Amino acid sequence: MADYIMWAATAVRNPAYRLLKLLRIFQFYEIMSSRLRSSRYHRLMKLFELVLTTLLLAHWMACAYFSFTYLEGYEGVWLPEPELKHAHPVLKYWRAQYFAVII
Amino acid sequence: MKRVKQNRAFTKDNERQKLGLHVDNLIPGSKRKIRVIEVNEHDRTVSKAIEQEKSHDSSVQNVQNRGDAGSDDDDDPWVVLPSAPWYRHCQVAVMLIIMYNCFMVPYRVSFLHYNGDDKAWSVLVIDILSDLYLICDLILAARVAYVEHGYYVCEPALIWRRYLRSHFLVNLVSAIPLGKIACLCESSHWKFMMCFLVHTWQTTSCGQPPLFAIRRTVC
Numbered sequence: 433m434a435d436y437i438m439w440a441a442t443a444v445r446n447p448a449y450r451l452l453k454l455l456r457i458f459q460f461y462e463i464m465s466s467r468l469r470s471s472r473y474h475r476l477m478k479l480f481e482l483v484l485t486t487l488l489l490a491h492w493m494a495c496a497y498f499s500f501t502y503l504e505g506y507e508g509v510w511l512p513e514p515e516l517k518h519a520h521p522v523l524k525y526w527r528a529q530y531f532a533v534i535i
Numbered sequence: 536m537k538r539v540k541q542n543r544a545f546t547k548d549n550e551r552q553k554l555g556l557h558v559d560n561l562i563p564g565s566k567r568k569i570r571v572i573e574v575n576e577h578d579r580t581v582s583k584a585i586e587q588e589k590s591h592d593s594s595v596q597n598v599q600n601r602g603d604a605g606s607d608d609d610d611d612p613w614v615v616l617p618s619a620p621w622y623r624h625c626q627v628a629v630m631l632i633i634m635y636n637c638f639m640v641p642y643r644v645s646f647l648h649y650n651g652d653d654k655a656w657s658v659l660v661i662d663i664l665s666d667l668y669l670i671c672d673l674i675l676a677a678r679v680a681y682v683e684h685g686y687y688v689c690e691p692a693l694i695w696r697r698y699l700r701s702h703f704l705v706n707l708v709s710a711i712p713l714g715k716i717a718c719l720c721e722s723s724h725w726k727f728m729m730c731f732l733v734h735t736w737q738t739t740s741c742g743q744p745p746l747f748a749i750r751r752t753v754c
Binding site for chain 2: 446447448449450451452453454455456457458459460462463464466467484488491492495496498499502521524525528
């Protein structure tokens with residue numbers, strides 16, 4: 433039993449295994465629309481949904497951009513500076529977010 | 536908000552066509568009553584049609600909906616109305632978890648490149664709890680009534696059928712703990728278990744499918 437608990441608590445090395453959980457995003461919008469239909473703040477929440485979608489797309493753009501950077505080994509024309517290689521991930525994130533927003 | 540609840544057995548074909556529910560076409564053998572509840576404010580036409588029917592039919596009983604499904608003896612208490620307050624709170628939690636996944640998973644994939652040894656315990660616990668919550672939601676969603684033509688359909692078979700067709704597969708695929716399975720495949724427990732299974736199969740059965748072999752071993 434303890435083995436199984438330890439197995440459930442094991443940290444997974446590769447985060448790409450969790451990528452399938454992104455499929456639920458469709459259900460998010462479904463729940464959103466089904467809840468909004470009877471809401472008093474219909475248009476406000478629509479606006480909030482739009483802003484959230486924009487932020488999410490920018491976030492995904494940044495992530496895709498930086499994964500390309502990682503795959504190319506920080507060398508490329510439109511890739512960020514190679515000094516970022518040993519920087520903090522949050523710094524890398526804001527650099528990629530800058531690219532995503534500018535593009 | 537006032538809702539009208541109706542219990543009625545659909546016996547006549549024209550009644551069924553008027554309400555747009557072709558239940559017997561969907562499940563030929565079912566004799567159960569379909570419990571339908573009017574949703575007002577959204578489908579004006581349907582509610583008007585029901586008001587017209589009410590004037591004809593005096594036996595229709597109007598009950599204040601309390602948000603749960605367990606008020607009548609005829610009702611299935613294990614069917615949840617989507618208007619129930621606790622279910623709405625559950626949905627809010629599901630939305631938050633989905634947003635957490637959508638923001639954090641790509642970030643970890645592209646910036647951190649790991650998820651494991653350096654990860655804090657709090658993040659790990661949050662991940663496991665959110666996964667368990669989504670699995671619970673996957674099971675719960677098979678019991679939530681849905682709206683069709685302005686009515687809540689509370690027949691479990693119909694709900695299950697619609698759920699299978701709509702987003703059951705997506706939920707199931709997203710609920711598979713792939714990382715855990717990978718850990719299991721790497722560890723020696725899995726190899727030991729597979730060796731045991733193959734050994735029992737080879738010793739107990741000659742070419743039979745493995746299920747029979749396991750059953751023969753157990754019994």
